[in-house]
Amino acid sequence: MIEIRGVHKSFGHLEVLKGIDLTVAAGSVTVILGPSGSGKSTLLRVINHLEKVDRGHVRVEGELIGYRQVGTKLYELRERQILEQRRDIGFVFQTFNLFPHLTAVQNVTEAMRGPREAVQRKALELLDRVGLADKAASYPRQLSGGQQQRVAIARALALDPKLVLFDEPTSALDPELVGEVLDVMRDLAKAGTTMIVVTHEIGFAREVADTIVFLDEGRLVEQGTPAEVLDSPKHDRTRAFLSKVL
Numbered sequence: 001m002i003e004i005r006g007v008h009k010s011f012g013h014l015e016v017l018k019g020i021d022l023t024v025a026a027g028s029v030t031v032i033l034g035p036s037g038s039g040k041s042t043l044l045r046v047i048n049h050l051e052k053v054d055r056g057h058v059r060v061e062g063e064l065i066g067y068r069q070v071g072t073k074l075y076e077l078r079e080r081q082i083l084e085q086r087r088d089i090g091f092v093f094q095t096f097n098l099f100p101h102l103t104a105v106q107n108v109t110e111a112m113r114g115p116r117e118a119v120q121r122k123a124l125e126l127l128d129r130v131g132l133a134d135k136a137a138s139y140p141r142q143l144s145g146g147q148q149q150r151v152a153i154a155r156a157l158a159l160d161p162k163l164v165l166f167d168e169p170t171s172a173l174d175p176e177l178v179g180e181v182l183d184v185m186r187d188l189a190k191a192g193t194t195m196i197v198v199t200h201e202i203g204f205a206r207e208v209a210d211t212i213v214f215l216d217e218g219r220l221v222e223q224g225t226p227a228e229v230l231d232s233p234k235h236d237r238t239r240a241f242l243s244k245v246l
């Protein structure tokens with residue numbers, strides 16, 4: 001489903017991703033753990049070509065992201081084609097990133113195409129799915145952080161993405177609002193949504209992840225089931241990290 005192969009990425013002299021290989025099965029949940037600065041956000045951003053790789057490639061359902069291959073040569077896609085590919089990949093950010101001047105339902109419909117009535121109906125269904133049917137006409141400033149993040153999740157689902165990326169979706173929330181967002185994510189996972197989630201919520205990872213990967217200094221040092229990675233980590237780096245967050 002998603003194939004990340006040999007991905008390298010540097011910013012100036014700083015090599016942030018040092019050869020990442022990761023396969024994500026359709027319908028599975030992959031949780032990425034790792035210390036601050038280890039490259040987690042960069043890895044997510046590479047998957048939808050918000051960052052260009054220096055080497056390696058990403059494929060989603062066989063389709064090369066950001067490039068077209070002709071023989072052995074790669075040509076970067078045009079902006080319009082890149083935007084088209086991004087429509088298949090939902091992205092939920094730490095800071096919600098809703099449009100402040102649009103209502104909840106307008107935020108969800110913003111990128112949708114098709115007959116107005118069908119678009120509206122689908123957006124309301126999505127808001128219902130995240131428990132916000134009654135907030136469709138509210139503006140972001142009238143919603144709690146947890147509610148805003150649930151609108152952002154509804155928006156990420158609006159285009160029926162093949163994959164949804166979450167970058168620390170609960171890190172900016174007050175502790176009492178974390179649960180409602182994790183509940184929505186748990187429901188998505190149960191419904192078979194393919195998800196890659198960067199989070200420090202170890203309880204969520206243990207319960208929901210099919211695979212946990214541990215990223216440290218730009219390398220995937222460990223990957224396995226929650227039991228393997230959380231209960232019997234093989235690497236000192238993983239053990240040291242877990243001892244701080246558990």
Ligand code: ADP
Nearest residue numbers: 011014016034035036037038039040041042043
């Ligand atoms: P994480 O999400 O694991 O905290 P990031 O992927 O955000 O890590 O960042 C990894 C490293 O890359 C950090 O040292 C960060 O400062 C650096 N970095 C990230 N984005 C950029 C950028 N656009 N320009 C320069 N350095 C960056």
Ligand code: MG
Nearest residue numbers: 040041042167
């Ligand atoms: Mg980050």
